[in-house]
Amino acid sequence: MSDEITTTVDTPEQAEFRAEVQAFLAANAELRKPVSRWTTLTHTDAASAQAWFDRTRAWQRTRFDHRMAGLTYPVELGGRGGTAWHERIFNEEAVRYDVSSGFVSATIAMLGPTLMKHATPDQQAHYVPRLLSGEYAFCQLFSEPGAGSDLAGLACRAVRDGDEFVVTGQKVWNSAAQFCDWGMLLVRTDPEAPKHRGITFILVDMASPGIEVRPLVQANGASEFNEVFLHEVRVPVANVIGEIDGGWVPARTVLSNEAAFIGGGSTAAGSKSANLIELARIHGRTGDPVVRQELADAVIRERIIGAMGERIMAAVRRREVPPIDPAALKLFACESRVRTGNLAVAIAGPAGLVGGDEVANWVQTEVVGRYTISIGGGTNEVQKNNLAERALGLPREPRNDHEIPWRDVPRN
Ligand SMILES: Cc1cc2nc3c(=O)[nH]c(=O)nc-3n(C[C@H](O)[C@H](O)[C@H](O)COP(=O)(O)OP(=O)(O)OC[C@H]3O[C@@H](n4cnc5c(N)ncnc54)[C@H](O)[C@@H]3O)c2cc1C
Known part of the structure; x- marks a missing residue:
């Protein structure tokens, strides 16, 4: 074959x-x-x-x-x-x-399959080559201050004016938006419809008048994500991917591919288990039976994530339904990352947490960063809900906001 x-x-x-x-x-x-x-x-x-x-x-x-x-x-x-x-x-x-290819590879992984599935042939001809070449770097403008896990509750409003939508609202946690020239944007086009049915997925030129990108400064001094404010931004209707008011469908394609990318990519930065083993050597812990057991577990987890990621990404590249729900991979990779951070501290002890050398710096980075992928791309709790409903066929969570108009849903 x-x-x-x-x-x-x-x-x-x-x-x-x-x-x-x-x-x-x-x-x-x-x-x-x-x-x-x-x-x-x-x-x-x-x-x-x-x-x-x-x-x-x-x-x-x-x-x-x-x-x-x-x-x-x-x-x-x-x-x-x-x-x-x-x-x-x-x-x-x-x-x-x-x-x-850094962040650009993340957006190719998320947006590429979405364009192939939901864009018109003309849109594919325009956007796919520019996406693949990096000529257009896309950020993801999904989350809002009041819409993260409950993404379908988003409030960024788009009102049609002839061949354009006029967009006003705020997005947040938008990775690399300060560097990107295009955004994949979710907007509310029909507030009268139930929340999942009045959303539109539209591509926006970040140089459009009315867009302001404000980097958020993290505790470590880095600015990996941003707030994005949109004030009466005019976006051509021709930039809509999928149906007007039907944007939840392409959005789900993005989210599924994002889960696969984050989960599969969690081992791409290099072997953490190899570092943990070296850390155990440095701190004289290789004879400790509990540490040895945890190290073996870390190696096994890394192999499992690699194999799952390869199977899922192979299906995504063939534009087929993955044999494993990407939520399962993301969840496993997130929990593994937390265990890696905890094990690094367990091995290095206080020296790892307060030391100023490069080994201690690695331990501190693992500890501080151990929850980032558990939140980005949908939290662990949300992935568990997805798995329960999609993969296990369990009853849906009780909800009272799925059939009423979005404008009547209470918001904070
Ligand atoms: C590193 C990183 C990069 C990101 N990049 C982007 C980006 O590029 N673009 C973008 O749009 N967003 C991005 N995000 C935002 C991310 O998608 C949201 O942070 C995430 O979806 C959670 O939303 P929230 O922060 O509003 O938390 P909330 O939704 O307020 O959740 C708070 C807590 O409540 C729990 N919770 C909420 N609902 C349920 C439920 N139904 N059942 C059980 N528990 C629940 C959550 O699991 C969480 O623990 C990024 C986030 C991170 C950390």
Whole structure:
């Protein structure tokens, strides 16, 4: 079967592609320099965050220009028309090089399948090549101060005026919005309809008059996300993806792919279990039977997440329904991340929490960051609700706001 995910020996076709990837990387990328295993990727000043974003976006452009981006997307949309193994081989080879598509790869993972499923052919022809090349970098403008877990309760209002919608409202927690030139925006177009049925999914040019992006500064000094204010922003009706008032459908496609990306990507930054083992060596804890048991568990979890992620992403790239609900992967990866942070502290003890060296810095980053993926892309509780209803077929949570007009739903 030409679409196998895991093969030990390349077929002639795969070997030919691998050689092409090797030649592309050798000509366009630098080999990864040996860096400390304790390095953490946090940009605490705006200039270095911007430089990193620009660098990752430029790499995506280089891939696109050499027909190495969107490997599973149709050729006529700028992709390569390949299958899951093309992605696998590319990733296997690229891992030795100092390259990343950073945030742009997250939006390709979220928005790409959504455009392929819900956009018109004209919209696909315009947006997909620009998405794959990084020419358009999209942020996600979903959450609002009063609509996070209850996303369908969102209040950002869009009123139709001829061929345009006029949008006024506020979004929050929008990752990388300060660097992006486009946004995937959810707006309320029919306040009289029940909350899930009056939402529209629309693409907005972030340079439009009336948009203000305010970075939020975190405790560590970084600004990974933003508040976005929209005041009478004019957006062409032609930018609607899917049906007007039917935006909940493409929004769910984005959210499902986001869960898959976050869950599958949680091991992409490198092996945390390898660091935990080294940490145990440094602190003389490798003989402790409880620590040994936890280390083995960390290794096993990492392997499980990798295998689940590969199976889900292979299906997503084939534009098929994943064999595992992405919510299950995200939940498992989130709980694993929390256990990794806790284990790092259990091994390093107070020295890990108060020390100023790079090893202690890694421990502190793991501890402080252990809950981020448990919230972004839908909290663990929301994923559990999704799994209960979608995968296990359990009764839905009792709700009293699904059939009444959105404007009558109490809000704070
Ligand atoms: C790192 C990160 C990146 C993000 N990036 C983006 C982005 O790019 N774009 C964007 O639009 N948003 C983004 N978000 C926002 C994210 O989607 C929301 O924070 C998330 O959906 C939770 O919403 P909330 O913060 O309003 O919490 P709330 O919804 O207020 O939840 C508070 C608590 O109540 C629990 N809860 C709520 N409802 C239920 C329920 N029905 N059953 C059980 N428990 C419940 C939640 O699980 C949580 O513990 C990001 C968040 C993070 C942390």
